Amino acid sequence: MKVVRFHAPGDVRIEDAPEPTRTGGDVLxxxxxxxTCGTDVKIFKFGHHHIRPPRVMGHEIAGEVVDGGDTGWRPGDRVQVIAAIPCGQCGECRRGRMTVCPxxxxxxxxxxGGFAEFMLVPAKVLAVDGLNRIPDGIGYAEASVAEPLACVxxxxxxxxxxxxxDVVVMGAGPIGCLHVRLARAKGAARVFLVDLNRERLEMSADRVRPDAAICGADTDVVDEVRxxxxxxxxDVVITAAAxxxxxxxxxALCARQARISFFGGLxxxxxxxxxxSNLVHYQELTIVGANGSSPAHNRQALDLIASGAVPVADLITHRLPVTAALDAFDIVARGAAIKVTIEP
Known part of the structure; x- marks a missing residue:
């Protein structure tokens, strides 16, 4: 089978590999x-301290069970896989804070990961209820977008x-688009989308239809939001950009008692x-981080997609084979797409 394998920063290869064999409590x-997402591009360029190469990349995964052993999963079951795997045992997990599991x-x-024709879902994923059945009526491509939607x-x-x-989303990439749609589903009165790249802003705004699309390259964003x-x-400002x-x-975009989400890490x-800090103090602002998602968020995201509350099919602008994965990374890096999916 073909896989996309990371060897070192700047060294990602399309390679042949044997199909994996299921053992223990894993599911094939x-x-x-x-x-794909921006994180894949970062890994390609800079690596990651958690990766021990060689490693097959890809974490926004949807597929079909081939061999579930005695796990209860059967051949033909359509499934979505969580990306972040909490241990389920530590103090944070026991308190329900799985997104910050140490x-x-x-x-x-x-x-x-999932840039491969076949892959093993580790038993650790099943132990935290992280293998999710794809609801009827949505395809595998849409189900793969459940992972970033779960983070949103x-x-x-x-x-x-x-x-x-009133919500401002800063960053018109795929995450920004999902933020616009989810904010609407949550009942936001108005959602404003901001980006420096006019071409990407217009491409995204054409699909998610924010109440205003503001290009920071030629507009004073603060003045326009005011x-x-x-x-x-x-009321809420989300920085969906690193x-x-x-x-x-x-x-400077905040109303009094507004909430700021630092969604994109630096x-x-x-x-x-x-x-x-006086602005935070006197206007009673709240600053929150956002670090990935829990297994429960993934299930909720699938339900939001299946119900039509958060449509995602039209956000998938490119579908490429696994042999074109490096082209996919380039498209993402250039901001020339909303969502690029690999179909092994």
């Missing part, structure tokens, strides 16, 4: 779709997005930003 699946492992990092769901839950909120909100500012400038600007060698 035939991968139908494994979608023992967390990940598909495509600690275990071979975690972020918006922490930021308490809800009825009547105008749109009659000077009040937004940008220090976006995080710092977010404070480079580990340059993570500090400047914050006016």
């Amino acid at each position: 699946i035939r991968v139908h779709n494994c979608s 023992n967390q492992e990940s598909m495509g990092y600690h275990y071979d 769901l975690n972020g918006q839950t922490l930021a308490r997005v809800g009825e009547g909120d 105008k749109l909100t009659d000077g009040r500012g937004a 940008s220090k400038a976006a995080q710092e600007q977010a404070f 480079p580990k060698d340059d993570p500090a930003i400047r914050v006016d």
Whole structure:
């Protein structure tokens, strides 16, 4: 079978590999779709401290059970796989805080991922109820988008997005698009989408139809948001981009008692930003992080897609074979797509 295997930063190869054999409590699946994200591009360029090469990449996974052994899963079952695997045993997991499990492992990092024709779902995934049945009526490609939607769901839950909120989403990539749609599903009054790249902004806005699309390259974003909100500012600001400038600007976009979600992480060698703590203090602002998703978030995301509350099919702009995975990474890096999915 063909796989996309990471060997070192800048060294990712399309290779032949034997089909894996199921053992113990693992489940063998035939991968139908494994979608790509910006993290795959980062791994390709810079590696990751959790990856022990050689490693098959890919963590947004949907497929069909081939051999479930005695796990209860049967051949032909359609399944979606969580990306982040909490241990289920530590103090954080026992408190229901699985997204911040200190023992967390990940598909495509600690275990071979979904850029392959076949893959093993580790028993550890099943132990935390992380192999999810795909609801009837949605395809494998849509189901693969449940993983990033699960992360978005975690972020918006922490930021308490809800009825009547004015929401600013900074970043018009696939995550930004999912934030726009989920905010609407949660009852937001208005959602504004911001990006520096006009071409990507227009491509995304054409699909998710925000109440306003603001290009930061030629518009004063703060001034425009203030105008749109009659000077009040937004109730929620989500930085769906790995940008220090976006995080710092977010404070100027806030209404009183607003919530800021730092959804996109910053480079580990340059993570500090400047914050006016008096602004946080006197306007009673709340700043929250967002780190991945739990198995429960993945199940909820599948339900949101299946119900039509958060459509995702039209966000998949490119479908490529596994042999074109490096082309997929280039498309993602250039911001020339919304969602690119690999179909092994």
